[in-house]
Amino acid sequence: MKLSFSIAVLATPLALAACTPETAPPDEPPETAAASDPCGAARYSHLIGQTSPTITVPEGQMYRIAREGQPMTMELIQDRLTFIVDKRGKLMSVSCS
Template sequence: MKPILPVAMLIPLLAAGCVPEPAPPEPTPPAEDSCGAGRYLGLVGQSGVTISIPADQAYRSYKTGDPVTMDYNPNRLNFEHDKTGKLVRVSCG
């Protein structure tokens, strides 16, 4: 009877592994979208995207972990990519 007890305790743990992961939350525009970042949120999660930006729009594109200046410009678009080139974040600043 003792061997049945450990197996019975494993069944709930095994069943818990069958539950699918919830979908990641949809990106939401920043509270204050002074640079128009909301227009580009649909590109988050895509790799190798070509982004058309108006000529008078200040922007910067960098990889996660790259050094960037800490100056805040509410009208500047920031495009953050991971090491594989996937767009992971669009923000103002």
């Protein structure tokens, strides 16, 4: 009885390992990733929380900088970057709009 219990305990991790896929599937297909970030806002996400960060936007890229709580036009331009900063100049968010 003791031997069969020991074998079952030792075999369980092997059985579970056999059930997991060798490679993890990608989280999101490239087409979906490009559609969800058409302006490339993800390139600037590491700057969020920094005060007065140096931001370089590629030539020809549409962008706007607005203060938090400031009125903005609400037209949707998917290729335009929008940087939101607070009163002290801390970058609060980056989005496509």
